[in-house]
Amino acid sequence: MTGDVILQNAPALLLAVPMLAAFATPFIGRYSAVARNIWVIAAMTLTAAIGFILAYDVFTAGTVIYTFGALDPASALPLDSGGIPIRIIFTVDAMSAFMVIIAAISGFAVMLYTMASESKSSGKDGFYALFLLLIVGIMGMVCTGDLFNFFVFLEINSLAGAALVAYRVDKGVAVEAGLKYAVISTIGGLFVLFSIALLYGQYNALNIAMLASSIQYTALDKIALVLLLAALAMKAGAVPMHFWTPDAYSMAPGSITALLVVASQASLYGVFRVVFTLYNVVLDYVTIGWIIIILGILSMFVGVTMALVQKDVKRLMAYHAVSQTGYMLLGLGVGLAVLGQQAALDTYGIVAMEGGIFHIINHAMYKGLLFLTAGAIIYRTGIRSLNKLGGLGHSMKWTMIFFIIGALAIAGIPPFSGFASKLLIYESVFLFSPVLSIIAMVVSILTLASFVKVFHSIFMGPALPEFAGVKEAPLPMLVGMGILAAITIAFGIAPELVVDTIVTPAALALVDQGGYIASVLGGA
Amino acid sequence: MYYNLPFIIAAVIAVIGIAAMLFRHNLVKVIMGLSLVEAGVNLFLVALGYRIDAIAPIFTNAPSTDMVLPTVQAMTLTNIVIGIATTAMLLSFTMIIYKKYGSATTTTVRKLRG
8 A cells, every 4th residue: 555655656756755855954963963863874775775665666566647636647648638638647657757866876875975075074964955956966967847847847956966075165166166166057957948848839738748749849949959959968077078087086075976977867868858858760860969979079089188188086987977978879869860760760769868867877886986975085185186195005905996986887897887888989989980999999098097096096106104094984885885786797797688678668658758758648 | 920929029029139239348238138038038937827808817716718827927936036146146246346347348358368
């Protein structure tokens, strides 16, 4: 009975639990810090559990529709509305469920990590409230089936993210990074709202499925598409709109950076949802596909070359995050460029998209892991410059092992997860255009070179006298990193299992616009 | 032409806002520019829902005439609330930056680069 209620209302609970918990956190924190810690961990665990239940439901029984305020949440169309979905609808298809899984795992691991990493800091009530609100923003963006709702969750995501970046003022530089992030996000958000208005003005609908079924690709639709793509690619940190990424990623606490990676990927999800589900074949898919491919190649190349010269460990990793985003754009862009040609789509288009989508989850895991190890090093030593660090391999063995796992995964070395997704991208992109595939491999080699340098300067060498008192990171931080490391290894050992269960359904759900529309409007 | 006037004005306001963000160095003025863009988008939304000689969409005791669209008005209200939150946060960031750096112009707020 209770199980049925939870299952039926999972999409609503997925947001209600963290949101209510977020607003209750400051009140509980007034009475007891221990009670607050238990409270936020319980809330995050519950959210993650609901996320997994929802995802399991979607992968076994197909797209889940949740209509807010309706007697029967599964029926999107009220009987007297004449076949128009008038309520706010959550449409959780395989791609959404895939993103929910990422946010659930990362959120849980990072929440455990913060228990130790934030233990010395003040103002934790607000910190955890914002943390949970960021989770609300991410979950809402990936689950919603309503464009305006998407904008609202995008803004929740941006506000909570910017506030968290600036939370540890750090002589003002963190606030500077937060200010940049907030201004960029707000402008992007207003672009998104403006394009939603353009679409609403023409089609009288905000529901993504309803819009997708009637979209014409008029001149106004083209303007809306360009604005949506520009704003969401900017939020996802793609070159040439990446300039906020290194600032925000490097100045936020290590734990928050790992979450910001997921928050950026929610915007990336927005890009894919717009081009694949909202427009699909009505848009000029070859041109738009190539634009996304070029954005991806630029991100890969500019990101990795900028990373090579960095001295600050987190700033370096932030540029690698830009570079890795390029792989996802490349994979999905190739899929988009052959969207209308069924033969090419079957031979390599779907595989390229699977590679890109698989890379999203891998990136969230290993890049989150790397940012967490950087956070652990900064937590213990207080130093972030690669020139001053050294010899930590003697005292922080576990952190070093986790760093090696993350670094090998990001460089695409077998048997770690990055290898599996990059191989899918190389193989399929090679069939599309060999040059692109070669660029992707070169970027991978440069990534390896850069991480060898980082590894050498942080962990190798004799134990330095100034780090004599440095101990291993506390247990909760090790557990948080351990979860992500275990997933990175597991995905590398059994990639075909992951691809078959969650990645392929996600890729097919993106391509299948008709199925998305039919799941909301009924019988296409 | 006359009926397109609100849309043109909305675009002009938004462009003035973007210009202010790009060409002003004072952070407060940049945030003012952001608020102008927001005002432009809000005006665009409200203008989308306007119908000539229409009444407010309240069904109780309504004379049976055309009503303006309520959805865009709800969207505008939501965006106003979000805008207040964003502006308040940005202004408090600016306050902290002014306290720490002793200045709030984009030429001095440049410690992060490279």
